Amino acid sequence: MxxxxxxxxxxxxxxxxxxxxxxxxxxxxxxxxxxxxxxxxxxxxxxxxxxxxxxxxxxxxxxxxxxxxxxxxxxxxxxxxxxxxxxxxxxxxxPLAKLVPLYNMNTLVTSGLALMIFSEWRAVNPLQLFVGAGLIVAGGILVSGA
Incomplete structure (x- = not known):
C-alpha cells in the first residue's frame, strides 16, 4: 500500500x-x-x-x-x-448540499464500469467494495431526503 x-x-x-x-x-x-x-x-x-x-x-x-x-x-x-x-x-x-451526495454517486458508475471494462475486479476486495458502495447509496438517500 x-x-x-x-x-x-x-x-x-x-x-x-x-x-x-x-x-x-x-x-x-x-x-x-x-x-x-x-x-x-x-x-x-x-x-x-x-x-x-x-x-x-x-x-x-x-x-x-x-x-x-x-x-x-x-x-x-x-x-x-x-x-x-x-x-x-x-x-x-x-441546495448544493443535497445535489453533491447524489451526483457523487458517479463513483458507483465508474467503479462498476472499471471492474468490467478494465478487469479491475481482480485487484479489489469485493466485501470492501460492496460495503463502500452501500454506504455511498445510503449517504445519498440520507442527505437528499428521499
Missing part, C-alpha cells in the same frame, strides 16, 4: 479537494447570474489553459486517435453532467 500512497494522494485526495471546492464556485457562479452555457464556456476556456500548463510542465507522447476520442468523450460527458448540476442549481434551486 505504501507504494500507492503518492498516487492515492495526487490522484484521489487532491481531486476530491479540488472537485469539492469547485462545487462551491459553481453555486457562486449561478447565484451571480451565469447561464448554464456561459458557465460551461468559461470552464472550457480555463480547463484548456490548465491543459496547456500541464502539457508544458509534464510533456507527454503524441496521443493516438483512441486517446483523443476517449478524452473527447470524457469532456462531453463531464460537460453534460456539470451542465445538469448548474441547471439544478439555477432552474430548480436545489
Amino acid at each position: 505504501a507504494s500507492n500512497l503518492p498516487g492515492l494522494i495526487i490522484g484521489g485526495l487532491l481531486p476530491a479537494l479540488f472537485y469539492g471546492i469547485s462545487g462551491v464556485f459553481a453555486k457562486s457562479s449561478s447565484n451571480a447570474g451565469m447561464s448554464v452555457g456561459g458557465h460551461l464556456f468559461v470552464i472550457g476556456i480555463t480547463v484548456s489553459i490548465t491543459g496547456v500548463l500541464f502539457n508544458v510542465l509534464l510533456p507527454g507522447n503524441m496521443p493516438s486517435l483512441v486517446a483523443i476520442a476517449s478524452s473527447s468523450m470524457h469532456g462531453i460527458l463531464w460537460g453534460l453532467g456539470t451542465g445538469c448540476v448548474v441547471l439544478g442549481l439555477i432552474k430548480y434551486q436545489v
Whole structure:
C-alpha cells in the first residue's frame, strides 16, 4: 500500500479537494447570474489553459486517435453532467448540499464500469467494495431526503 500512497494522494485526495471546492464556485457562479452555457464556456476556456500548463510542465507522447476520442468523450460527458448540476442549481434551486451526495454517486458508475471494462475486479476486495458502495447509496438517500 505504501507504494500507492503518492498516487492515492495526487490522484484521489487532491481531486476530491479540488472537485469539492469547485462545487462551491459553481453555486457562486449561478447565484451571480451565469447561464448554464456561459458557465460551461468559461470552464472550457480555463480547463484548456490548465491543459496547456500541464502539457508544458509534464510533456507527454503524441496521443493516438483512441486517446483523443476517449478524452473527447470524457469532456462531453463531464460537460453534460456539470451542465445538469448548474441547471439544478439555477432552474430548480436545489441546495448544493443535497445535489453533491447524489451526483457523487458517479463513483458507483465508474467503479462498476472499471471492474468490467478494465478487469479491475481482480485487484479489489469485493466485501470492501460492496460495503463502500452501500454506504455511498445510503449517504445519498440520507442527505437528499428521499
